[in-house]
Amino acid sequence: MSEEYCPISVLVRNEPGVLARVAGLFARRGFNINSLAVGETEDPQVSRITVVVKGDPHTVDQAVKQLRRLVSVIKVRDQSTMPRVERGLALIKVRATPAQRGEIMQLAGVFRANVDHVDGHCMVIEVSGNRNKIEAMIDMLKPYGIMELARTGQIVLARVRSIHQGMEGAGSAYVPDPDEDPQATYNVYQQS
Amino acid sequence: MSSAAKAKNKPQAGTYNGADAVVDALRAQGVELIFGMVGGQIMPVYDALHRHHCFGHVLVGHEQGAAHMAEGYARATGKPGVIMTTSGPGATNLVTGLADAFMDSTPVVAITGQVASTLLGNDAFQEADMRGITMPITKHNYQVQNADDLPEIFAEAFYVALSGRPGPVLIDLPRDVAVSPCQPRQATPMPPTGYKPPFKPHPLQVERALSLMAQAQRPVIIAGGGVIHAGAHESLRKLAELTGFPVSTTLMGLGGLPADHPLSLGMPGMHGTGYANLAIYNADLLLVVGCRLDDRVTGNVAKFSPGSKVIHVDVDASEIGKNLECQVPIVGDAGQALAQLLAGAQAWPERPDTTAWRKQIDQWKKKYPMVYPKSDDVIAPQWAIQEVGKLLAPEDIVVTGVGQHQMFVAQYYPFRRPRTMISSGGLGTMGFGLPAAIGAQMGAPERQVVCFDGDGSFLMNIQELATAVRYRVPLVAVVLNNAWLGMVAQWQRMFYDRRMSQSETAAPPYDKVAQAFGALGKRVERPEEFVPAMQWALREAKAQKLPVVLDVMIEREAKVLPMVPPGGANAEFIPCQSGDCQ
Ligand SMILES: Cc1ncc(C[n+]2csc(CCOP(=O)(O)OP(=O)(O)O)c2C)c(N)n1
Numbered sequence: 044m045s046e047e048y049c050p051i052s053v054l055v056r057n058e059p060g061v062l063a064r065v066a067g068l069f070a071r072r073g074f075n076i077n078s079l080a081v082g083e084t085e086d087p088q089v090s091r092i093t094v095v096v097k098g099d100p101h102t103v104d105q106a107v108k109q110l111r112r113l114v115s116v117i118k119v120r121d122q123s124t125m126p127r128v129e130r131g132l133a134l135i136k137v138r139a140t141p142a143q144r145g146e147i148m149q150l151a152g153v154f155r156a157n158v159d160h161v162d163g164h165c166m167v168i169e170v171s172g173n174r175n176k177i178e179a180m181i182d183m184l185k186p187y188g189i190m191e192l193a194r195t196g197q198i199v200l201a202r203v204r205s206i207h208q209g210m211e212g213a214g215s216a217y218v219p220d221p222d223e224d225p226q227a228t229y230n231v232y233q234q235s
Numbered sequence: 236m237s238s239a240a241k242a243k244n245k246p247q248a249g250t251y252n253g254a255d256a257v258v259d260a261l262r263a264q265g266v267e268l269i270f271g272m273v274g275g276q277i278m279p280v281y282d283a284l285h286r287h288h289c290f291g292h293v294l295v296g297h298e299q300g301a302a303h304m305a306e307g308y309a310r311a312t313g314k315p316g317v318i319m320t321t322s323g324p325g326a327t328n329l330v331t332g333l334a335d336a337f338m339d340s341t342p343v344v345a346i347t348g349q350v351a352s353t354l355l356g357n358d359a360f361q362e363a364d365m366r367g368i369t370m371p372i373t374k375h376n377y378q379v380q381n382a383d384d385l386p387e388i389f390a391e392a393f394y395v396a397l398s399g400r401p402g403p404v405l406i407d408l409p410r411d412v413a414v415s416p417c418q419p420r421q422a423t424p425m426p427p428t429g430y431k432p433p434f435k436p437h438p439l440q441v442e443r444a445l446s447l448m449a450q451a452q453r454p455v456i457i458a459g460g461g462v463i464h465a466g467a468h469e470s471l472r473k474l475a476e477l478t479g480f481p482v483s484t485t486l487m488g489l490g491g492l493p494a495d496h497p498l499s500l501g502m503p504g505m506h507g508t509g510y511a512n513l514a515i516y517n518a519d520l521l522l523v524v525g526c527r528l529d530d531r532v533t534g535n536v537a538k539f540s541p542g543s544k545v546i547h548v549d550v551d552a553s554e555i556g557k558n559l560e561c562q563v564p565i566v567g568d569a570g571q572a573l574a575q576l577l578a579g580a581q582a583w584p585e586r587p588d589t590t591a592w593r594k595q596i597d598q599w600k601k602k603y604p605m606v607y608p609k610s611d612d613v614i615a616p617q618w619a620i621q622e623v624g625k626l627l628a629p630e631d632i633v634v635t636g637v638g639q640h641q642m643f644v645a646q647y648y649p650f651r652r653p654r655t656m657i658s659s660g661g662l663g664t665m666g667f668g669l670p671a672a673i674g675a676q677m678g679a680p681e682r683q684v685v686c687f688d689g690d691g692s693f694l695m696n697i698q699e700l701a702t703a704v705r706y707r708v709p710l711v712a713v714v715l716n717n718a719w720l721g722m723v724a725q726w727q728r729m730f731y732d733r734r735m736s737q738s739e740t741a742a743p744p745y746d747k748v749a750q751a752f753g754a755l756g757k758r759v760e761r762p763e764e765f766v767p768a769m770q771w772a773l774r775e776a777k778a779q780k781l782p783v784v785l786d787v788m789i790e791r792e793a794k795v796l797p798m799v800p801p802g803g804a805n806a807e808f809i810p811c812q813s814g815d816c817q
Contacts, residue, residue, distance in 0.1 A: 059378070060366055072372055088428075101556075108553035114375035114395055117429030150521055 274321020300333020338661025399432025461525015
């Protein structure tokens with residue numbers, strides 16, 4: 044089975060230790076976390092954790108179900124199957140001689156990246172986007188010599204409906220809600 | 236100490252504080268018994284227990300004992316077992332018991348003292364990060380930050396421990412919270428956000444299951460601990476009888492269908508019966524209920540039941556499809572699911588004809604019977620277990636340690652009722668037997684509890700004999716003494732060319748040990764002595780209200796058979812042999 048990057052949204056009760064709980068679950072079960080991002084939602088009692096895992100559908104399905112088991116977890120949604128907005132941010136410090144600056148700035152322009160710092164031998168570029176875009180930017184900058192790199196985890200929102208609020212919104216008929224109907228989560232591995 | 240500090244540290248009489256709130260919360264949950272050990276950081280709560288004198292409390296010898304007692308209590312009664320310990324070592328001593336309860340889905344609530352919030356993270360005396368330590372081995376855990384939260388936290392903790400797939404929950408209670416004043420009040424019932432254990436099976440899935448069942452020619456039901464938890468044994472029996480589907484009960488499911496029921500196949504898996512494993516291997520339909528299909532059950536998964544369609548019922552959705560691919564998942568309570576399947580099957584215009592299949596199974600039963608070498612000179616452990624089975628009533632409870640004796644009990648004791656078999660299945664914890672038996676006997680005083688243990692396992696929590704004597708717990712412990720760590724020795728004989736590395740024991744004479752603890756004890760060496768000794772033990776335990784230990788010398792090289800070699804396919808088991816004593 045093919046391994047895919049799957050973003051999983053996890054809404055959790057905003058309580059101490061909850062990130063350790065979620066991250067620990069992944070570590071324990073040997074799921075490979077590719078990126079992890081946490082932040083409060085519109086409701087301060089609730090945080091959203093976005094975990095990107097790489098795995099075959101069976102593995103991802105297991106991860107989702109294991110997460111759903113945690114008492115601190117309010118909702119889990121595998122976002123990989125739905126239209127979504129996905130963003131991460133990278134700060135890339137790249138070697139740049141004064142002669143190379145123009146070229147690099149042009150590249151940054153193509154990626155709609157910002158240049159946050161320039162000096163005699165380097166530049167810091169800030170790029171945001173989905174993981175492909177960020178990887179592409181990094182690839183383009185590699186030949187110049189990347190000195191340092193910092194990346195955030197990806198954050199993701201589905202384009203339709205809120206997974207938090209349940210059934211409201213125009214898209215509510217879009218998919219059966221697996222949290223309302225646990226049986227609906229079984230289609231992933233049944234296809235094999 | 237300044238007088239202000241003193242005042243802060245000392246619970247003031249007459250002021251309602253966190254510790255009182257703990258006691259009230261426990262009372263609100265109907266708790267009748269707590270297993271625990273006092274210590275510095277939990278003393279305010281113990282003080283409140285004393286002031287309210289409203290609970291039974293069992294002072295244990297070791298906190299691991301408290302945890303297993305709570306498990307035994309919970310498994311025998313279906314009610315949550317409650318543990319209370321101090322911080323640091325008292326709390327860390329619970330780790331094995333909590334992990335055990337987690338693996339066997341046993342509802343347990345542990346309350347651990349903690350250093351004052353102001354000291355948290357400072358490596359204060361007897362500090363241990365219990366939330367961190369127990370995160371992977373509890374269903375959920377809490378650290379209380381405010382005494383006002385106590386009623387809700389306790390209500391939620393008990394709800395979580397008991398609902399859905401049951402499990403252990405830990406509440407860590409910093410000392411300053413326990414002594415801080417608060418208002419007495421009832422918890423406002425608040426289902427925890429997001430925690431919605433599924434209960435009702437999906438009707439469509441039930442329908443799909445029924446249509447597979449109606450077509451089955453070679454069906455097998457595998458029933459696990461979920462059937463016991465859900466109290467679904469009656470529906471299971473009725474469904475089996477109506478459909479004619481044979482039933483194999485896992486270690487945790489033993490007692491879910493009476494062992495002597497004509498449709499009973501016994502246990503599946505590594506030490507399962509040959510006929511259960513052959514039936515599962517040749518089945519065209521598996522109905523798996525409340526069973527997580529762990530590797531001791533499935534052996535090599537690819538060769539477990541290659542030709543069957545699988546219907547899997549479990550309250551925990553993550554168990555379905557985890558180890559075995561499944562065609563019809565049913566997420567929900569085993570009791571509801573079995574009742575709905577039963578109702579559906581009753582409405583079938585005609586029932587599947589399984590006569591040929593059952594005939595085939597009968598042939599396997601004849602070909603691979605459960606037998607063992609008998610002798611007039613040495614006690615065969617299997618025989619001793621069968622004899623005890625004749626002396627006990629169907630509702631009496633049998634508890635085991637971990638090792639060969641545990642598997643012999645699973646194979647040869649005639650379990651007839653649910654909640655009569657208490658054993659450490661998932662974690663396989665030596666030392667589980669004696670304390671679990673104490674907890675079970677305290678939870679079910681009207682039933683006789685017998686603990687079968689190995690000479691290795693029994694030693695691991697032997698200090699709890701003192702507890703059993705102190706509280707006059709009339710259990711009977713039958714130590715099947717082979718002077719080996721028997722299960723290890725068996726593997727060494729079978730798979731390590733008889734290199735007996737560190738598997739010989741040097742156990743003390745357990746009859747004398749028992750007597751020194753104030754219990755009754757007898758050593759049994761010859762087969763003809765065993766039944767009279769057991770009768771004596773059962774009689775004296777009741778009459779004197781004391782635990783009795785029988786130190787029973789058994790055949791030293793008895794093997795647990797059948798056996799599936801590790802990693803092997805279940806259908807390729809090593810069968811029982813009747814003349815293989817040496
Ligand atoms: C706490 C713990 N330590 C080690 C083991 C590994 N182990 C499994 S069975 C066994 C031997 C048990 O010997 P005994 O209690 O004498 O029972 P027997 O097998 O002889 O019936 C051992 C050491 C275990 N299961 N639990």
